[in-house]
Amino acid sequence: MTNADIARVMREIAVFLDMDGVPFKPRAYEKVAYAIEAVDEPIAGIYQRGGIKAVEEIPGVGKSIAEKIVTLIDTGKLPYYEELRKKTPVDVAGLTAIEGLGPKNIKTLYQEIGVRTVADLEKAALAGKIRELPHFGEKSEQKILKGIGFLKQRSGRFPLGAVLALMSEIEARLVKVPGVHRVAIAGSIRRRKETVGDGDILVIARKPEAVMDYFVAMPEVVHVHGKGHTKSSVKLNTGMDVDLRVVPAASWGAALNYFTGSKDHNVALRRLAIEKKLKLNEYGVFRGDKAVAGKTEEEVYGVLGLPYIPPELREMTGEIEAAQAGTLPDLIGYDDVRGDLQTQTTWTDGANSIEEMAAEAQRLGREYIAITDHTKSLAMMGADEKQLRQQMKAIDKLNKGLQGFTILKGAEVNINKDGSLDIDDETLAELDVVGVAVHSHLNLPRAEQTRRVIRAMENPNADIFFHPTARVLQKREPIDLDIDAVIAAAKRTRTVLEIDAYPERLDLKDEHVRKAVDAGVKLAIDTDAHSVHHLSYLHFGIATARRGWATRADVVNALPLRGFLRSLKGGRR
DNA sequence: GCCGTTTTCGGCCCGACTGTTTTCAGTCG
Secondary structure, three states, X not given: OOHHHHHHHHHHHXXXXXXXXXXXXXXXXXXXXXXXXXXXXXXXXXXXXXXXXXXXXXXXXXXXXXXHHHHHHHHOOOHHHHHHHHHOOOOHHHHHOOOOOOHHHHHHHHHHHOOOOHHHHHHHHHOOOHHHOOOOOHHHHHHHHHHHHHHHOOOOOEEHHHHHHHHHHHHHHHHOOOOEEEEEEOHHHHOOOOEEOEEEEEEEEOOHHHHHHHHHOOOOEEEEEEEOOOEEEEEEOOOOEEEEEEOOHHHHHHHHHHHHOOHHHHHHHHHHHHHOOOEEEOOEEEEOOEEEEOOOHHHHHHHOOOOOOOHHHOOOOOHHXXXXXXXXXXXOOOOOOOEEOOEOOXXXXXXXXXXXXHHHHHHOOOXXXXXXXXXXXXOOOOEOHHHHHHHHHHHHHXXXXXXXXXXXXXXXXXXXXXXXXXXXXHHHHHOOEEEEEOOOOOOOOHHHHHHHXXXXXXXXXXXXXXXXXXXXXXXXXXXOOOHHHHHHHHHHHOOEEEEEOOOOOOEOOHHHHHHHHHHXXXXXXXXXXXXXXXXXXXXXXXXHHHHOXXXXXXXXXXXXXXXXXXHOOOOOO
């Protein structure tokens, strides 16, 4: 019984209860489903270790739901859930995935014409049976068929790196629509979540209709979900849905706050407003009928008694409490990183030379760059000790011709299966920056994998642990590491943990960054660039650092060159 | 069903759009 299994049962119970119009309980189960998905370790393990009391520690889980979770873990079944299923035996997950179908409609479809699966639904729609039902009509029938079509080609969530460019382009085009005063991207994209489900755009416009007309007719639009005076929603050819809202200038801040989310953060703000006898919605903060804030986000937070909370922190992971206590972190800024510490060149699998990479990094405003080509045990033929020495000489020569910029000698050294490194210590000691990384034996059991990387970090030459979990978003699972043990070892050995900014990696991820920051472990933010184009990806890594509450002081390559070199493990430079 | 600087009861965020409907329920975010 995995966490995902438990979460699925909780979510289905919520839907079943919604079908019967049960008040409030469904929200409780829904909340628990989200909470369980957010827990890093298996709930079964938590239960084994700490009993039912430990399960009740999960936010939103009380006595009753804890008992149900424990029953699920112990027996693999839950009578309460089985009863609900027996009453309405339908494929909840499949049917709710269809746009516009909710609990009430699913119940009607089952009771009136016996729809249990998406296949049943499609058959009924094609036979024209759905339009006959109460509260359904011809349009609902068409909408359902279209929804099934979209479901079949659904791609789920999108990596931020895959959508940010297009969204920025749409933003730029909207700015040029006549009568448009202001445009902003909101939602999870503004919070810089590593993957996003949809896009949210906010606009101030003199003639809202003109913006809406333009928006729904954009060349990328394949379907219009809805078009109104203030809100429209479309599906793009990439499969992603995008919402557009037009708001009055006086409500800009409140709307931006509302549509940036997260949902939980917004709910918490509304509760705060209620406590202060105020009402918060997307139009502003109101005392009775009188607007007391709304024009800027700062104003909205201000009347709630809070300092401005940066979007990357709005995930309901303690930011409200920190804001109230005045202990919000002074997050690292998007211009604060001075050097790039992981880059590959034509010496191994990169597309550009050392000179080209250095020139582009300098053009982007960096003060230094570490060249970290792969090492010998990698299948693609990485550098051996002799080649590394040749490269060091080449870099020395290049540095003589540079002003205000330094190329550092480095390597991305493979960690062998036993935790030893594939380059000898003598050579490593000659390098300025040694990154170590896992590229093989990705499937070792947790204890062995953890021992392996900790042994690598214990090497006095290992400055930085590159992309620690080796995950590739939506392609490769992270290696099985006891991340708390790795962070503790990083602290003990003074090894820097990397945030790999490459949008498919973002490794460490935000949650792990937060743990590292809390533990006082230093971070490096690097692009892992394999061509000059990748050098500009740094901001994705900085966003991840910000989402992990990192300040400038937590990041070694926010330091000027001398300070950065001094911050690495002592004794050899 | 959960939760508590409203704490063991009484609350639980709020509004736009759609479709089917003559005033609103359902869904979504």
